[in-house]
Amino acid sequence: MAVCTVYTAQSLNSTCSISTHSKSHLGFHQRQVIFYTKRTNKRHNTSTTSSVKITCSSSADKTVVIGLAADSGCGKSTFMRRLTSVFGGAAEPPKGGNPDSNTLISDMTTVICLDDYHSLDRTGRKEKGVTALDPRANDFDLMYEQVKAIKDGVAVDKPIYNHVSGLLDPPELIKPPKILVIEGLHPMYDERVRELLDFSIYLDISNEVKFAWKIQRDMAERGHSLESIKASIEARKPDFDAYIDPQKQYADAVIEVLPTQLIPDDNEGKVLRVRLIMKEGVKNFNPVYLFDEGSTISWIPCGRKLTCSYPGIKFTYGPDTYFGNEVSVLEMDGQFDRLDELIYVESHLSNLSTKFYGEVTQQMLKHADFPGSNNGTGFFQTIVGLKIRDLYEQIVASRAGAPVTAAKA
Numbered sequence: 001m002a003v004c005t006v007y008t009a010q011s012l013n014s015t016c017s018i019s020t021h022s023k024s025h026l027g028f029h030q031r032q033v034i035f036y037t038k039r040t041n042k043r044h045n046t047s048t049t050s051s052v053k054i055t056c057s058s059s060a061d062k063t064v065v066i067g068l069a070a071d072s073g074c075g076k077s078t079f080m081r082r083l084t085s086v087f088g089g090a091a092e093p094p095k096g097g098n099p100d101s102n103t104l105i106s107d108m109t110t111v112i113c114l115d116d117y118h119s120l121d122r123t124g125r126k127e128k129g130v131t132a133l134d135p136r137a138n139d140f141d142l143m144y145e146q147v148k149a150i151k152d153g154v155a156v157d158k159p160i161y162n163h164v165s166g167l168l169d170p171p172e173l174i175k176p177p178k179i180l181v182i183e184g185l186h187p188m189y190d191e192r193v194r195e196l197l198d199f200s201i202y203l204d205i206s207n208e209v210k211f212a213w214k215i216q217r218d219m220a221e222r223g224h225s226l227e228s229i230k231a232s233i234e235a236r237k238p239d240f241d242a243y244i245d246p247q248k249q250y251a252d253a254v255i256e257v258l259p260t261q262l263i264p265d266d267n268e269g270k271v272l273r274v275r276l277i278m279k280e281g282v283k284n285f286n287p288v289y290l291f292d293e294g295s296t297i298s299w300i301p302c303g304r305k306l307t308c309s310y311p312g313i314k315f316t317y318g319p320d321t322y323f324g325n326e327v328s329v330l331e332m333d334g335q336f337d338r339l340d341e342l343i344y345v346e347s348h349l350s351n352l353s354t355k356f357y358g359e360v361t362q363q364m365l366k367h368a369d370f371p372g373s374n375n376g377t378g379f380f381q382t383i384v385g386l387k388i389r390d391l392y393e394q395i396v397a398s399r400a401g402a403p404v405t406a407a408k409a
């Protein structure tokens with residue numbers, strides 16, 4: 001792939017300007033680049049041909065790509081709602097599009113669900129005897145090409161996997177957003193896709209907790225029987241262990257959700273121990289810390305400033321290793337009684353990337369009705385959302401003033 005550099009009005013002090021036009025072809029919306037030079041009054045016109053594709057994007061506007069991996073029913077949608085809220089504005093399906101679209105668009109973000117890259121529909125998977133978690137049921141070449149195209153500023157026609165019918169529906173147009181979130185089973189599975197990620201998160205829900213959440217949702221909301229939920233979890237487990245779980249080694253942040261250690265032999269699964277595992281040395285990401293960076297801390301904040309009913313709340317923080325990488329781990333075991341008192345905990349944490357005092361607490365109060373708002377799942381998801389906003393702003397700031405690049409493929 002050849003890369004040529006075009007200087008914009010910004011970088012050459014108003015000596016030239018650039019405009020782009022989209023052309024639909026083979027599912028990609030390629031761009032024709034028309035390059036005007038004011039000084040000579042000449043017009044250079046380069047266009048796409050059958051053998052050469054020219055794409056053009058300002059590097060300052062280039063899409064930042066975030067990956068969120070987790071098994072089904074592990075809280076990805078809830079996390080996405082918290083994340084998009086941090087950027088302001090509500091996320092909605094594409095207007096006038098397929099009502100069963102899995103995509104969510106807000107002013108700053110577009111969230112695409114990687115289920116849309118299933119290459120086998122429900123019947124196809126059944127016939128071949130593979131689950132949706134099996135790489136053979138997914139088109140990683142197309143996933144890579146399209147995520148790369150979006151990152152390069154090119155709109156794509158992305159397929160839609162219809163969860164209602166189990167079929168692959170006609171594609172929908174995805175325009176390059178400021179921030180693209182790819183969420184689903186395999187955002188870090190394919191090395192090429194992984195390389196495109198500016199930041200990656202893995203939601204690691206322990207089997208006990210996953211089971212409790214699945215029962216709660218699939219029995220109450222979807223009318224499934226306890227036996228069928230158990231059978232579905234068991235059937236997916238080998239492929240989950242083989243293809244989904246290993247992705248956590250690549251994640252920049254992992255939110256691990258486990259049963260509490262505050263209640264001996266707890267088997268209710270209501271009180272959770274949540275660990276935020278943050279990789280050290282990730283560009284534009286400084287791990288959050290409690291009291292003193294790098295120290296090992298244990299803190300029970302219950303008392304005059306924080307109301308705690310049984311079994312209380314315990315925080316721990318410290319350095320560790322995770323799949324051979326240096327990490328910082330912030331852990332919260334227990335749950336909050338009063339969300340407004342969270343400000344007390346927030347004020348003891350540093351590197352939160354908030355824009356004002358109490359922003360984490362404000363976000364938590366705003367979404368008090370979301371699952372996990374009284375424990376570490378909601379708290380850490382909100383913190384990761386703020387860290388992603390900060391990462392995005394740092395990337396944009398570092399790109400400002402860079403020349404526009406046109407990539408020829």
Ligand SMILES: Nc1ncnc2c1ncn2[C@@H]1O[C@H](COP(=O)(O)OP(=O)(O)OP(=O)(O)O)[C@@H](O)[C@H]1O
Nearest residue numbers: 071072073074075076077078213216217371372377
């Ligand atoms: N933090 C949480 N605390 C308690 N329950 C939760 C939490 N997050 C999610 N759940 C439960 O899990 C269910 C699934 O959550 P969510 O829809 O966010 O997951 P998902 O990964 O997007 O699922 P899917 O991929 O199947 O659409 C919710 O209905 C809720 O019952």
Ligand SMILES: O=C(CO)[C@H](O)[C@H](O)COP(=O)(O)O
Nearest residue numbers: 072115122132162163166185
């Ligand atoms: O693991 C999943 C990701 O959400 C789904 O089970 C997968 O997409 C298959 O979908 P369906 O349940 O519609 O057959």
